[in-house]
Amino acid sequence: MSDLQSALLDLDEDVERLSRGICAVGAASAAMAQSRPYSDGLEAVWEYLEQAQKQTRKDLDRCFEHMRSFMS
Numbered sequence: 001m002s003d004l005q006s007a008l009l010d011l012d013e014d015v016e017r018l019s020r021g022i023c024a025v026g027a028a029s030a031a032m033a034q035s036r037p038y039s040d041g042l043e044a045v046w047e048y049l050e051q052a053q054k055q056t057r058k059d060l061d062r063c064f065e066h067m068r069s070f071m072s
Helices: 004-031 034-069
Strands: none
Touching: 004 034
């Protein structure tokens, strides 16, 4: 079980790094708003990544919850 816990903690760190990167893309998209042709594409990528990150975070939190219930 500790291997699973370790893997989930590693994944948790990866998801947090991904989240920070997505925030940076969102900020870059806002900064490029005056250069319309590029900002629209960047904003679309940002929205897609943000949705994927939110779902990944939700799934990972659910995995942590299940692991805690098995350890109790």
